[in-house]
Amino acid sequence: MKVAEIALLRMKRIHSEAKCVYIAPLKSLARERLKEWKRKLGSKPLNWKVLELSGDTHHDENTLKNSDVLVCTPEKWDLISRGWRGSKTNDAKAFVKDVRLLVIDEIHLLGEERGAVLEAIVSRTRFISRLIDSESNASESIRNYATRSENTDVIRIIGLSTAIANPHDLGDWIGIKVKDTENNCIGLYNFRPSVRPIPMVVHVSGFPGRHYCPRMATMNKPCYAAIQEHSPTKPVIIFVASRRQTRLTALDLINYAAGDANPTAFLGCSDDYIHSVADTIKDNSLRHTITFGIGLHHAGLSTKDRDV
Numbered sequence: 001m002k003v004a005e006i007a008l009l010r011m012k013r014i015h016s017e018a019k020c021v022y023i024a025p026l027k028s029l030a031r032e033r034l035k036e037w038k039r040k041l042g043s044k045p046l047n048w049k050v051l052e053l054s055g056d057t058h059h060d061e062n063t064l065k066n067s068d069v070l071v072c073t074p075e076k077w078d079l080i081s082r083g084w085r086g087s088k089t090n091d092a093k094a095f096v097k098d099v100r101l102l103v104i105d106e107i108h109l110l111g112e113e114r115g116a117v118l119e120a121i122v123s124r125t126r127f128i129s130r131l132i133d134s135e136s137n138a139s140e141s142i143r144n145y146a147t148r149s150e151n152t153d154v155i156r157i158i159g160l161s162t163a164i165a166n167p168h169d170l171g172d173w174i175g176i177k178v179k180d181t182e183n184n185c186i187g188l189y190n191f192r193p194s195v196r197p198i199p200m201v202v203h204v205s206g207f208p209g210r211h212y213c214p215r216m217a218t219m220n221k222p223c224y225a226a227i228q229e230h231s232p233t234k235p236v237i238i239f240v241a242s243r244r245q246t247r248l249t250a251l252d253l254i255n256y257a258a259g260d261a262n263p264t265a266f267l268g269c270s271d272d273y274i275h276s277v278a279d280t281i282k283d284n285s286l287r288h289t290i291t292f293g294i295g296l297h298h299a300g301l302s303t304k305d306r307d308v
Helices: 002-014 027-040 061-065 074-081 094-098 107-111 115-136 140-147 167-174 212-230 243-259 271-278 284-292 303-307
Strands: 019-023 050-053 069-072 099-104 156-159
Touching: 002 019, 002 099, 002 156, 019 027, 019 074, 027 050, 027 069, 027 303, 050 074, 061 094, 069 074, 074 115, 094 099, 094 115, 099 115, 107 115, 115 156, 115 167, 156 167, 212 243, 243 284, 271 284
Parallel strands: 019 069, 019 099, 050 069, 099 156
Antiparallel strands: none
16 A cells, blocks of 8 residues: 555656546445545645545535545446546546546456456556547657657556466556566566565465355354464454355354353453443444454444444
8 A cells, every 4th residue: 555655646746636546346445545545645734635436425526626536446436437538518527537546456356256347447547548648649748759668658557466376467458567678577566574564474274165154164263263372362353255254253253252151252341331332333233242342344334333
């Protein structure tokens, strides 16, 4: 994410009126980024306007034109960017041509179900970039056109990803100049765990089974054992692949803790306090699990419940 922020600062230094679009695969991730960037970029001395574009928000034409950073989900930006040309009677989406930086988080999801939307966004962005470039060549920039690379795009695309098997293919498709004439990687960066600000130690456990639900069920007890071994008194985050599984995993952890005669092993506050918090929660499952010190977080929760 620091790479994206540095690129954003560079873009605003070169094109002060340009916009950056940040695409997150999940609404929850988009809201977290919105909150963080409003604090970082929306306050002094930058005072940039950071907006969320999702199905839950609506902004008028002037607000969009005056924005600096747009935080979107893939589906929302795909819908908006389709009308980037505007029309004779409606120029509401013409602000898309002001975008000079597109940051796609979790770009490895190209291989998943929603990958087609990301493909459409990247392809459309590159088309818009080339068209803007060709239009600008008709003016003063035509004098410098011969000195630019054929793969130079007006709109810069940055993809952030976990480990992937074919980074060179992906970079080439996005339009990133992966290597120079001396075969040095200049547009592709691999950040190893050693450069993390917080050191990380990785432990890997494998689990057999072709079917998702039975395999997840067999992973819960080892997960509880791993917490007891590596982080019995510090916060832990467990990632699962569905809303239903968040509930099942949380309930299993409560059961395993109860089996050790300590059902509130993960509770770091008084009973009176946690019950006062639980009374403000709408989701029944979260209201139950949080009294044992275990929270849930998924897109089905209300904004207030997610904040809790």
